Amino acid sequence: MFSEQKTVAFHTLGCKLNFSETSTIARNLLDNGYQRVEFNQPSDVYVINTCSVTANADKECRTIVKNAMKANPNGFVVVVGCYAQLKPQEIAEMEGVDLVLGATEKFNIVEYLDDLNKQEDTIIHSCEIEDADFYVGSYSIGDRTRAFLKVQDGCDYKCTYCTIPLARGISRSDTMENVIKNAREIAEKGIKEIVLTGVNIGDYGKGEFGNKKHEHTFLELVQELDKVENIERIRISSIEPNLLRNEIIEFVSNSDRFVPHFHIPLQSGSDVILKKMKRRYLTKLYQDRIGKIREVMPNACIGVDVIVGFPGETDELFLETYNFLNSLPISYLHVFTYSERDNTEAIEFDGVVPHHVRKERNKMLRILSEKKRLAFYQTQLGSTHKVLWESDQKNGKIHGFTENYVKVETEFSEELINQTEIVDLVMISPDGNVQVAKKPVLAF
CATH class of the missing domain: 3.30.750.200 (Transcription Regulator spoIIAA)
Structure with a gap:
């Protein structure tokens, strides 16, 4: 007998790391027979991946839950992420939430979706953050242009304003082998840019289970990723100043793949x-x-x-x-x-x-x-750069970024999406982007 395929929708709050993890959770559900739909559409399951860096992120979660309930009052709402780890009971009291998964359980979401009936009492599967001592590799392929590649999770720093160590646990890293494998998978999908992400990526190399010994350094990771073929650009996301060693800066300055x-x-x-x-x-x-x-x-x-x-x-x-x-x-x-x-x-x-x-x-x-x-x-006007065009279109314009992160625009063309092109930076437009004059040859 024909069985209608279950649908799932996702909404991600917060950082690039959250986006990479949402993508991994999504691939897991899709591999288990779910069909992905947009968040504003009726869906059997809604997964909300939360942030808790500011109080506003918590309020935003409430709004997103309400939006899910508007799209389908009978939809099964799952809340995961940092807010879910820090304050599961607070989320459980929100009308419409059926399931809250803490830091150790969010990647096991499939196991909790046997019964998709709305719950009278919200089910919570949380953990003590000390139990979050294992590593789950992730990368996002949400658009065709770039991927966020997770290389590290957690933080051992004790900044007095920050809840991230409470939400994500100790600093731990992916293996070098797995990061390289994921980077190659991304390259095979035709994605041209990788953004390295994590909670404290400069601390890369610490193993699982509280092992504070660095198996590798972040510099060694950068050196190995630089060898991965068919990736045009690798961008380092946020990195602590004390961990951004001069050797890393010098290596990036001489790299063909790591961007300035x-x-x-x-x-x-x-x-x-x-x-x-x-x-x-x-x-x-x-x-x-x-x-x-x-x-x-x-x-x-x-x-x-x-x-x-x-x-x-x-x-x-x-x-x-x-x-x-x-x-x-x-x-x-x-x-x-x-x-x-x-x-x-x-x-x-x-x-x-x-x-x-x-x-x-x-x-x-x-x-x-x-x-x-x-x-x-x-300072960049009059210079020549390579731009990677993205898929968005606004007011008949297509946008992209140069290797040194200048946002540029030109007339929209479907053929430009996910292509790199040599351009001259000509002038700054009224909306703050830079207009370009194209060189005659596309650089693929």
């Missing part, structure tokens, strides 16, 4: 605040890292994470951060407003910054970020 683009968390430009945050560097080391990159890769794009409104951040200390960032030859900022998180040290700190002040400081740094981005783009 770094994203390096700073969090504060005040040494006083950095110490309160228990970061593992001070501003002098950060400044030296930026200087080294600019020395060997003058056209590199450098992104920075920064947090405003941390407890004890006075007006003077915030201005230290602002002036420090303003003085650095960086390309853009990701600005986060500090939010109190349960079970962190910082929640007990004195010197709480009023919310309206946090908001004002965030706005100041976002304006600075736009100035930095514009200044960086202007």
Whole structure:
């Protein structure tokens, strides 16, 4: 007798790492007979992969659950991810949620989907985070242009504002062999760019089960990935400044595959605040890292994470951060407003910054970020770059990124999608992207 195929829809909140893990969970379900549909469509199962970096991410989860219920009031709603590990009971109280899976169970989702009837009481399968001592490799192939390749999970750092170690456990890594195997699989699918991702990727090499010995270093991983054929670009996502060794910077500067683009968390430009945050560097080391990159890769794009409104951040200390960032030859900022998180040290700190002040400081740094981005783009005008065109279309334009992460645009053409092309950067358009003049030959 014909049995209708069950459907599943996914929604991912948060970081590139979450996207890579959602893709792995999706492939698992598809291999077990499910058909994937869009999240706004009626589906038998809705899987929501959550983030919990800020309080806003928690609120966002509630909204997504409601959206699932609108699409299909009888849909079976599963919540996984960092928020699910940290506060499973809070999620269980949300109307419409049927199943909550913690850090150790999210990759076993198939085992929990025997009965897809709506549950009167939400089922929770959580764990003590100490049990999350094994590694599951992941990569996303959500679009045809790039893939997020997970190489590491968890974190051993004790930053006073951060819940990630509580949500993801100890630092542990994939084997070198498996990372290379996944990279080759990605290449076979015709994807041209890999973005390396993890919680603390510079700490790559620590094994499973709490083994703190590094089997390999991040530099060794980079060197091996550089040999994988048929991948045109490899991009390093966020990496801690104390772990971004000069040897890594020098290797990237001479690589044909690793691109001149770094994203390096700073969090504060005040040494006083950095110490309160228990970061593992001070501003002098950060400044030296930026200087080294600019020395060997003058056209590199450098992104920075920064947090405003941390407890004890006075007006003077915030201005230290602002002036420090303003003085650095960086390309853009990701600005986060500090939010109190349960079970962190910082929640007990004195010197709480009023919310309206946090908001004002965030706005100041976002304006600075736009100035930095514009200044960086202007330095690139008149130069020739290779752009990888993406699949999106907006106002008749197709967009892509140069190897050094300048966002460019040209007239849309289906044939350009997932192709690399040599272009001249001509002028900055009103929406902030760079317009290009094409060279006559496509570089495949």
